[in-house]
Amino acid sequence: MNTKRLTEKNMDEAAAILRDGGLVGIPTETVYGLGANGLNEEAVAHIFEAKGRPPDNPLILHIPDASWLERYCKDIPLTAYKLADAYWPGPMTMILRRKDIVPDAVTAGLDTVGMRCPAHPLCRAIIDAAGVPVAAPSGNTSGRPSPTTAQHMLEDMDGKIDAIVDGGPCSVGVESTIIDLTDTPARLLRPGGITLEQLEAVLGEVAVDPAVTRLMGAGEQPKAPGMKYRHYAPKAPVTVVTGDPQKSAEYIASHAAPEDGIICFDEFLPLFTRRSETRPVMDLGPAGDKEEQARHIFDALRSFDHTSVPAIWAQCPDATGIGLAIANRLNKAAGFHIIRV
Structure with a gap:
């Protein structure tokens, strides 16, 4: 066709x-x-x-x-x-x-x-x-x-x-x-x-x-799209780190392998880019601008499918306002593999 x-x-x-x-x-x-x-x-x-x-x-x-x-x-x-x-x-x-x-x-x-x-x-x-x-x-x-x-x-x-x-x-x-x-x-x-x-x-x-905020069980029937199955996932496994933005950035920096992909807030780009000029890092938007983060989240996840990263680490906003939607999408992309700091 x-x-x-x-x-x-x-x-x-x-x-x-x-x-x-x-x-x-x-x-x-x-x-x-x-x-x-x-x-x-x-x-x-x-x-x-x-x-x-x-x-x-x-x-x-x-x-x-x-x-x-x-x-x-x-x-x-x-x-x-x-x-x-x-x-x-x-x-x-x-x-x-x-x-x-x-x-x-x-x-x-x-x-x-x-x-x-x-x-x-x-x-x-x-x-x-x-x-x-x-x-x-x-x-x-x-x-x-x-x-x-x-x-x-x-x-x-x-x-x-x-x-x-x-x-x-x-x-x-x-x-x-x-x-x-x-x-x-x-x-x-x-x-x-x-x-x-x-x-x-x-x-x-x-x-x-x-x-x-969790995966549905095998016997549960969804009433709406996006409820039951793993969604929004790139090819590489995703780990979501949530909590204070400074602490979540520092946690990712200390635990991510040099070849892993990073999704982070604007303010923490230098923390990752100065350690490796070749590491794929995607900018989610400012930590305080959730509307901007929402516009970038899927583009950030998709971008890693054009790389060879073995894993992806993502900062996550708090769950107020549209932050609840961003967190929901990131958590589903990660299969609810979430680390709270």
Whole structure:
């Protein structure tokens, strides 16, 4: 298959491919998504084939605005519209009761479905032009770091899908927050660009699912993407070091082998680069700027796949604000191999 590289000028072509059952890489503000017509079971099955994705890992339906919710969901609580008013379009997915029109392939057989209205205007325009909800997980091979540029996605999907629409680099850099509104209290299933604190500002009490901070067991079924399996992982094993930034940097410096790769905050680059001019070191961003860290985390993890590093050591921010999402992605990349200092 020849994968076309499209731009906003080719929006109608991308929409037609989706409507007709093809696969298209679409830009969002979080990461690039691998999109298919969410009402076409055969097209959705091709997503799983292209990614090598486990069939019990549900997908998210992307819609252009909140008015589409009633087409695909039932028993919609008032809180869904309150959250939509506050944070849509934006990096937030709501788990709601699904209608029968939504195929089992999208929901992994669950009676719920994840719904999201992305903030990227080109993404919404493509969905609106297609006239169908777009099922779209991150556009990477299953388990690898998510793509935040069209080039990242081409590395994994070139020749496997019909087209990729280049909408520039993603502004958030980590996948959407997933909040389950079928539970009482509402339950955070995956942290992302909308923080726990922002959800609490609208909903009051929010429970945090244990899968946010640990691996799910073999017998547990995920209600949302990214909960059960090792995700976001480069080829080399990752060790996450969390705690005071100065102490975590010093710990890595004293324990990492000379040939190991390093992901660190801006302030500690000299600590690693002065010891070896050839050691691969990736800059995560300033220790105090978590939004910048979120934009760089997947690029940092991916970059080491172009090197021969035997292991990767990563500094990790605290879990407040979007730091919870960054820590979640790093910890999953490391298989929850975490050292606290």
